[in-house]
Amino acid sequence: MALVDRQRVATSSAAGDSRRSVRFFNGSAFERAFAGLCLAAALFVLLILGGFFVSLTIGAWPALAKFGPAFVWTTTWNPVTGVFGALPAIAGTLITSAIAIVIAVPLAFAIAIFITQLAPEWLRQPLGVAIELLAAIPSIIYGMWGLFVFAPVFRTFVQAPIIALFDNVPVLSSIFSGPAIGIGMATAGVVLAIMILPFIAAVMRDVIATVPKRLKESGYAIGATDWEVARAIIIPNCAGGLTGAVFLGLGRALGETMAVTFIIGNANRITANIFAPSNTIASTIANEFQEAYTDMHSSALIALGLLLFVITFIVLALARLMLKRISS
Incomplete structure (x- = not known):
């Protein structure tokens, strides 16, 4: 049949x-x-x-x-000698985006579940409007807030205690090491998480709202808790849409420029310390494009833009493949 x-x-x-x-x-x-x-x-x-x-x-x-291809894995970026390598910028882009996704996705899913499943009717609309307003804030505002407000708080209450806690712990002491200066990859990642959170939460909210009400009510009818309904009914029925929301946020994080430029420190180096300053592809272009006084320097910056274009295309292609696999 x-x-x-x-x-x-x-x-x-x-x-x-x-x-x-x-x-x-x-x-x-x-x-x-x-x-x-x-x-x-x-x-x-x-x-x-x-x-x-x-x-x-x-x-x-x-x-x-x-x-040649060595441009991708070369670590030197020296406009004076005319030697350019993209690896530090690529690493900074991927690390900050990964930090942002790890922080933002669970929070966005919890927000979407609360708005669609748990919040009283009088609270759902104001929360939805607040999320949309948060998404409409320009990125430069996030950068200024991150530099002047968040970075000092992060330095005092997060960086310094974590550095002291893991000071003598193998491996972790190299990942969380000092000095605590407030700016760096971790700070940029947290601010990026705050930036992409409303985008992911808004899409997840709309996707979860498409799950048929009778399916959720049937779960509650047999005694399932809110978490069990979310795990066994909501997630399987809209896994593709939830995955698309995550990759939408990742695409935004990969290409963010102004906010990251303010707070990442703009140091061209590769380090295991997530509290250390670094740079991203977008921040490098924003900082140096107006000051590129040689044709090779300008060409190298445009090559960084091409790499960012390719990375974003690969991320979106992987998202489509994943969505196709989930749908099948």
Whole structure:
């Protein structure tokens, strides 16, 4: 029966596609014009995406031709000697984004569950509006707040105690080491987490709201707790959407510029200490592009932008593959 049902669905889908194709070619002039306009808009997006890639490749070609693939894993970035390597910026980008995702995802999921499942009716709308307003704050405001307000608090109440706690612990003493200066990769990661939290929470809230109410009520009817309903009913039914929300936040974290530039310290080095200053691809471009006085320096910065473009594309491609696997 299941096979027959699938065959019927496939036949119905094929018939629907055929009818849409016939309507596209044989419909009225207005319908054809509307369909052509929609097609042009879709192709325009692909054209813009291809234009970005081509322009970045052309601008980055002198640096890529000179340094080759070694540009990706070279650690030296010296505009004076004309030697450029992207590894410190890549490492800083990935580390700060990973910190942000680890912090933001559990909080966003808890917020979404609270708004959709636990909050009273009079509180759901104000909380939803607050999340959307938090997402609308410009990134430079986050950066200024992080530098002047959060960094001193983080230094005094988080960095200093953790450094003292793990001072003589093997391995951890190298990950959490001093001095406590407030700015660094950990600070940037926490501020990024605060920035991407409303985006992830808002998408998760909308996704969880699509779960049929009868499924959740059936769970409560057999005595399941809120956590059991979330684990056994909500997550399996909207795993794809929840995963998409996580990757949406990750994409935002990877490309963030101004907030990270304020608080990461902008030191071109690779270190295991997450409290130490570092830089990211976006912060390096923002700091140096106006001061790039040689063509090779400018080309290297554009090559960093191309790498960020490729990294973001890979992340989104992995997200699509994961969503496809979850759906299947």
